[in-house]
Amino acid sequence: MGKIPPSMRGAQLPVVSNLLKSHQQQLQQQSSSSTPPPKPYYPHLNSKNNKNNNKLKTRNTTTPTPTPSFRFPTPHLSDAISIFNSLISSSNSNTNSSLKFYNSILDSFSSISTPDDSFAFLNHMLKVTSPSFSPDRSTFHILLSHSASSLPSIRKSLNFMLSRGGFVPDKVTTDIAIRSLCASSPQPLLEEAVELVKELSLKHSPPDTYTYNFLIKHLCRNRSLTFVNSFITDMKDAFNIKPDLVTYTILIDNVCNTKNLREATRLLGVLSDQGFKPDAYVFNTIMKGYCMLSQGSEVLKVYNKMEEEGVKPDMVTFNTLIYGLSKSGRVKDAKKFLSVMTGAGHFPDAVTYTSLMNGMCREGNALGALNLLVEMEDKGCEPNSCTYNTLLHGLCKARLLDKGTELFRVMKAGNMKLETGSYGTFVRALCRNGRVAEAYQVFDYAVESKSLTDVSAYATLEATLKWLKKAKEQGLVV
Template sequence: MGKFPPSFRSAIPSTSLIKNRPSQQLQQPHYSPKKPTKKNTPQPHETQTPPPHKSLFKTSSLNEAKILFNSLVSTTKPRLPDNLRLHNSFLQSYTSISTLDDSISLLDHMVKTLPSLSPDRSTYHVLLSQSCREPDSSLYSVQKVLNLMVNKGLKPNQVTVDVAIRSLCTVGRVDDAVLLVKEFSSKHSKPDTFTYNFLVKCLCKSRIFNSAYSFIDEMKSSFDINPDLVTYTILIDNVCNAKNIREADRLVAVLKECGLKPDAFLYNTIMKGYCLLNKGIEAVRIYKQMKEEGVEPDLITYNTLIFGLSKCGRGGMKLETASYATFVRALCREGRVAEAYEVFDYAVESKSLPDVAAYTTLESTLKWLKKARENGLAV
């Protein structure tokens, strides 16, 4: 069997152009409690940096790229296989240093040299990603690749939309991404929820909130694309970071009117917003509301509440008796007795409760928990 030259094998990227989407659109924020538990964190010397990727091409010369491809075809025994992924990798390596026109010319040459090679959407997505990186103040380069796809009988789909939008946003062309997603929605394919929410997140980061609201309203009225729970969570997270908790409360009311039910992640986001404003008591109130609506707290919920209490302590705020009892009982039910003692310490140190009252609540909760477990009851 013939083998590929070592330089060609090393140039094939280990990851594809489009990575698998994560199971969640956003990562949940983590907050350390007042007395963080010790964890075995890796030392700096343990971090391994992957070796730099070796480019197959030394220059951007189109002629040299064609010669290299011809060499691969002629020297490989048996004939270079018509593996589309392999050829896409070859093309993608060249796009990293070439112009869009030269990349298109190289693809034409590859097809002529190997007539059995049949480019599909993934091939043109390589060119599409490059077109988004072109120093072009308009979308001419992007339109050029899209027209090329359509002329080859390949209609842009949701993956095409995702590649274009993410590539544009990556290089800071958020306004162009908004224009393009509207054009896709009217002519080709609407974005899926992942792409839609990704663009909303980019708008929130790079523009004032009103631009994100305008985009959401226009996509809803013009293309019947409605915001989902992830969309509202993105908006709420951004307004909370801006310490605009009133707007966060308004957004919660709006999403409920739309028939959406807040989840633990959204409630955690709102609690974080109150904590940033040193309103730990309000965070406890949100926790109560969360429980009343049947939403189960998670690890982040409790870490956020403890973080909020530490902020309260620095601000001189006191913990109400009812809030203290609710928090302690919740932590004990989750088996987080150490954190329950932290809340006890806070209540005593801040003089929110008399020592006896605080201890009595904690002691009765622990006794109840022990008895419930002995009787095999779910807590």
């Protein structure tokens, strides 16, 4: 990474082709472990310091989807039956007794065929291999995981599982079905997922917290808040399935991303009323929302409430607070928290310093931001590309073009990429000061370093040159 040169410091800067022959090798290479269902997503897992991580990272399931040991060359049922018959006739008795072997074959064909053909293929497998092949619940879950094209297909798989295998849907079954509908292409079948989860809750097995929150997350992303709240109320009233801390965190994160901070505050109150103690992630999320609105005072209020609740701030908390205060023009207040965060065992990093520099540049104190860069490096904190781009943009805005040019040389020596905003501001500043040749050099570097696309970089330069020509004609620029 580039360092600030002494001159800047002094200036206050701181198909399986041959399937039968390879079959035995594939069986030997096949791992004894299987690939589990997709991992549930929870916002809490994004926080390294969350106390709930150990509870959320794993799920108990006994029906993983097997990894196929080979691929069928075509999706045609007749071809699959022919290949399977050849495999059975050429395989030894030990192979034929392996459930993983049969499940991998079924999974391979189901991944490229229609649900109806998959059912027919399983029926053929049972007919040819009986009694050596006795399918278990995981066998039917394979069919279910490949039936996401519509709700009728899911229902048909569930009925087939019950009638042909005698297996009543359990929580894992519910999870696979819901995830399959949510992963449907070209768009998730969320209304169908809601309908199915209610149906399974009534007849067989309600969702566990993982499945429930997984669906909540997808509903928040793709449906209105009214729809989500209606679903939560229905599940609570009809099946006594209540939202937990993770549910509220997902909801709060969603409304904060849509800048609905009033709803976020309401949900924070509901969360407390339900007996849940908000953790650092919840408070950080709300603080982030106020940062998006440049409401530094509200960010500070959330931090104070966090202290009152006895929730220990983490590194994200302090960086969010400093960013929010700096962005809203309260750099002096933001700087006070540098010692507070250090006292709490969290040392300022590149994010912390860049936030402060951004705020100082907004106030027109670009030289002070450069001094902070020197201080940052002296303390052993390595600035990143965002830090330099922030300063370059601030210097150009403050009409300190020579300092900006020298900082650009440092960036260039460190092979740092230019961001769109700093590039455009720098190029415009150079052209307005009659330094067009240097602007072309910056353009060349932006293209060579792949900082911007050729079209984007050239469009900015061309627009600036057009403005310069017009300004000269009007006598605005010499």
